[in-house]
Amino acid sequence: MNKFLRNLFKRKSHVKLGLYGPPNGGKSTLANKICEDWLGESMSSVSHIAHETREIVIKEQISIKNKKGKELSFSLVDTPGIATRIDYEDFIKRGMKNTMAKKRAKEATKGVIDSIKWLDTMEAVVVVLDSTQDPYSQVNITIMGNLVARDIPVLIAANKVDLKRSNMDRIKAAFPQYNVVGISAKYGKNVDEFYEELFKVVK
Template sequence: MGILTRLRSFLFPDSAPAVIGLYGPPNAGKTTLANCIAADWADVSVGEASEVPHETQRAQRADGIEIDHEEGSVTVSVVDTPGVATEVDHAAFFEHGLDEADAQARARGATRGIGESMRVLREEVGGVIYVLDSTGDPRAQVNDMLLGIVEDQGLPLVLVANKVDHDDADADAVAEAFPHYDVVPVSGLTGENTEALYTAIAERFG
């Protein structure tokens, strides 16, 4: 965090850095995108990504992410949250090579994680980046309860159509499914189009 930003936060606590939560279904690429943002601006890592769903089981936060944009700079904290799903079936982990005990443990951790994601949404975040996998059905990936809390709390939201580097990606389908939201197509893996995300972060959360 820059000296001026710190001084401003000290003198004007209301202008304390925004806390942005990355939300979305398991495997949408939240942790990969959080790592991309944190590496671009603070040279830190947020967490481990994995092709096995429900890898993130605790909210993990990076503070002092100072993002430069045309008008100046904005400092935010980024919270990578556990994937939110309506149900967690431990048998789904067998295809990833987990045995019964490991699958049960991962499912328990995933369920706890969903509770933590919701708590953080209610108590800690001031803005949301909702991350969808643009290779899948957009509507099926959105959790109505989560979106309801976002709307009830009046939180600003940016919808990310992630994984646009993938051959099966269809970012237009995400924009068509959610015409009332700002949709930013990106790849957290390759960094493609992240400048547009940084502009959206500055405009919506700055």
């Protein structure tokens, strides 16, 4: 019923588009690429240390155009990476001081909770996966399962295809029922195809 009412009253031309996935998949890098391409400014800070994004970041009113001139308008929601474990000692190993590591871990746990809570408000989601990593993680499967259960359209962005260890086939095999587009958000590789796929998913 909620879904029906949401569909009835939502403006089809303006949706809330979420970037979801495990930490360090490149969600914020992709968010920045989208914003730089269409707004001329970046959105989130990025880091090689996991859990750099620990709060939901929203960019309103992004309009993109495809090759046919069709326009798609959305609010972009960059979410903290979803994880089942957060160990402050992992941050210490990456060179952080004890106090900062504990603070980051605490904020990261809150970020995961917020990401999950915000799932219900999304109208379409791009799941950003690191294509060099094993896609069969339970976090990925749980995210996908919850999106399906909520009937939210999904596009999988297999990121970091510029790296040698990237394996698109493994991601396609893990999630055969979804559209998967390989990109390098960092270097802008294949992002045009990503935008075209976005039009197919967000109708």
